[in-house]
Amino acid sequence: MRIVLAAYGTRGDVEPCLAVGCELVRRGHEVLVAVPPDQIGFAESAGFTAVAYGPDSQVSLAINSGANQKGESAHRPWQLGRQRQMYRDDWEFQKRCRSELASVLMSVAGEADLLFHGQVFEDLADNVAEYYGVPMVTLHYYPLRPNGQLLRFLPAPLGRATMAAFWWITSRAAGNAEKEQRHELGLPKDSRSATRRISDRGSLELQAYDDACFPGLADEWADWRDQRPFVGALCMEVATQVDHEVAAWIAEGRPPICFAFGSMSMKSPAETMAMISEACAQLGERALICAGSSGFSTDSHADHVKVVSRMNYAAIFPTCRAIVHHGGAGTVAGALRAGVPTLILWSAPDRQMWGAVIDRLGVGTARRFSRTTTKSLVADLRRIVAPQYVDRAREVASQMSNPAESAAVAADRVEEFAISRCRS
Numbered sequence: 001m002r003i004v005l006a007a008y009g010t011r012g013d014v015e016p017c018l019a020v021g022c023e024l025v026r027r028g029h030e031v032l033v034a035v036p037p038d039q040i041g042f043a044e045s046a047g048f049t050a051v052a053y054g055p056d057s058q059v060s061l062a063i064n065s066g067a068n069q070k071g072e073s074a075h076r077p078w079q080l081g082r083q084r085q086m087y088r089d090d091w092e093f094q095k096r097c098r099s100e101l102a103s104v105l106m107s108v109a110g111e112a113d114l115l116f117h118g119q120v121f122e123d124l125a126d127n128v129a130e131y132y133g134v135p136m137v138t139l140h141y142y143p144l145r146p147n148g149q150l151l152r153f154l155p156a157p158l159g160r161a162t163m164a165a166f167w168w169i170t171s172r173a174a175g176n177a178e179k180e181q182r183h184e185l186g187l188p189k190d191s192r193s194a195t196r197r198i199s200d201r202g203s204l205e206l207q208a209y210d211d212a213c214f215p216g217l218a219d220e221w222a223d224w225r226d227q228r229p230f231v232g233a234l235c236m237e238v239a240t241q242v243d244h245e246v247a248a249w250i251a252e253g254r255p256p257i258c259f260a261f262g263s264m265s266m267k268s269p270a271e272t273m274a275m276i277s278e279a280c281a282q283l284g285e286r287a288l289i290c291a292g293s294s295g296f297s298t299d300s301h302a303d304h305v306k307v308v309s310r311m312n313y314a315a316i317f318p319t320c321r322a323i324v325h326h327g328g329a330g331t332v333a334g335a336l337r338a339g340v341p342t343l344i345l346w347s348a349p350d351r352q353m354w355g356a357v358i359d360r361l362g363v364g365t366a367r368r369f370s371r372t373t374t375k376s377l378v379a380d381l382r383r384i385v386a387p388q389y390v391d392r393a394r395e396v397a398s399q400m401s402n403p404a405e406s407a408a409v410a411a412d413r414v415e416e417f418a419i420s421r422c423r424s
Contacts, residue, residue, distance in 0.1 A: 001418055004109050005048075006034040006125060007118035007139075008101060010057045010263040010293070012328040014039045016208050016234035017118050017139055018046055019403070023411040032112075034104055046236065051108065054101045057263075058293065059093070098124055098177050109134065114418050119144060123171075123178055123194030126203065131185045135421040137204040137414055141329040142350065145195060145205070145228070149217040150353065152360065156220075167193045202227065204417040206410055208234045209329065210336070212399045213357050231410040232401025233333030237314040246288065246316055249306050255321040256286035256306070257381060260313065261294040264326040264347055264369070269295035277302050279377040288320065313338075314403070322384055327351030327366070336363065339397030341384040345369040363393040 117125035148156025171193035317338035342364035355366025
């Protein structure tokens with residue numbers, strides 16, 4: 001089977017898709033990968049042939065970081081002009097991105113038997129799949145479709161209605177761009193939201209997270225179980241050159257508190273590092289900082305602090321005392337599987353949602369990153385290393401899926417879906 005696997009976004013968006021792709025390749029399928037230019041090296045290191053898909057993900061990250069800041073300054077009238085400019089920048093980037101992504105997908109999907117796409121810009125991919133008449137698989141790392149379990153602060157019926165309304169409004173806001181794409185492809189007009197159309201077309205919607213994170217969702221979606229299978233969180237558990245060095249440092253003393261902010265953009269990495277160092281010094285803890293794309297310097301630092309650019313979360317997280325991170329879906333899953341308490345310092349709505357999951361599971365707590373101070377960090381860390389959080393984290397870890405098994409289950413569903421579409 002010839003599969004085009006496309007994912008736009010940072011590594012957290014790309015890796016879950018590649019995890020399934022690796023399993024499909026192992027089973028003898030031909031998989032062509034399309035990822036942002038700055039993720040091509042990562043894809044090729046996993047053995048894929050990859051093509052550039054849209055702008056660098058770091059460009060997208062910078063735009064989104066600016067967009068998130070609008071919420072921080074919405075109450076400041078004197079910044080209204082700046083907010084308008086950020087909206088314009090965001091919209092222009094979205095238009096440019098959609099155009100580039102559509103061009104790449106059209107060039108590679110014509111000979112495919114199946115199109116596999118991540119959740120970002122899944123509407124665009126669905127239009128291309130419809131044009132070529134090929135089945136589409138989309139991968140979600142949190143529940144995107146309307147349901148009553150995501151917005152737990154609302155009654156279930158109201159939560160479903162709110163999500164449905166959100167997607168309807170979103171489709172209206174981005175409607176011109178999508179209408180233009182459908183018109184250019186010669187596809188019929190369609191007044192449905194893109195998310196509704198994807199479901200109605202019978203696309204396979206892999207739910208790449210553990211159902212333990214959203215109790216009751218599997219029952220609510222019982223009628224969709226074949227189209228929206230829960231496969232568990234997906235990752236590749238890639239080893240890095242510093243894993244042995246980090247393990248040796250950990251073994252030299254008390255298990256550290258690990259700080260991993262992934263792709264989160266920071267105004268001042270130096271100030272954040274100073275805050276982490278001071279908070280851990282006050283608590284008598286060691287700090288292991290994974291810089292990722294956050295801009296932390298790996299140069300000289302205090303004796304109780306170690307900074308590395310990358311590391312294998314699956315190998316290192318279980319040896320730590322607690323995990324502090326940005327709330328990305330993959331990092332959440334890694335922390336839950338490790339069985340250690342978690343503090344999420346979030347800066348975007350989807351990451352606030354994961355903070356609510358962590359709090360509801362009783363394995364940690366969450367706080368908005370921009371409102372975090374040394375004092376609040378000390379208090380939050382002291383809270384999550386208490387015995388009740390440690391015990392609960394170990395209990396939840398026993399309920400989490402195994403990454404290799406999750407990839408195998410996902411690949412099974414993809415193969416079954418492709419076979420069923422060939423017969424229909």
